[in-house]
Amino acid sequence: MKQTAKMNAIRSGxxxxxxxxxxxxxLQLGFKPxxxxxxxTLEKSDPPSPPSQ
Structure with a gap:
């Protein structure tokens, strides 16, 4: 009985x-475009950052 409950829990997981x-x-495939x-749009509107020294 205990073994069956454990297998059911694993299967559910x-x-x-x-x-x-x-x-x-x-979601990734549906919203990809x-x-x-x-x-x-973000890359075009984002100004380039100045080089750090």
Whole structure:
């Protein structure tokens, strides 16, 4: 009985980690064009920093 509960907990943990990874990748792929556009905009508007001595 104790072994079954432990296996179920491990299985549940693996499912949760898999779901989080899948969600993260989905967001990264879904918002990639918007994130790249925002990054380009920030790079263009950011003035170059003066060289340090």
């Amino acid at each position: 693996i499912v949760v980690v898999g779901a989080l990874a899948f969600g993260y990748l989905t 918007f994130l790249e556009k925002a990054q380009e």
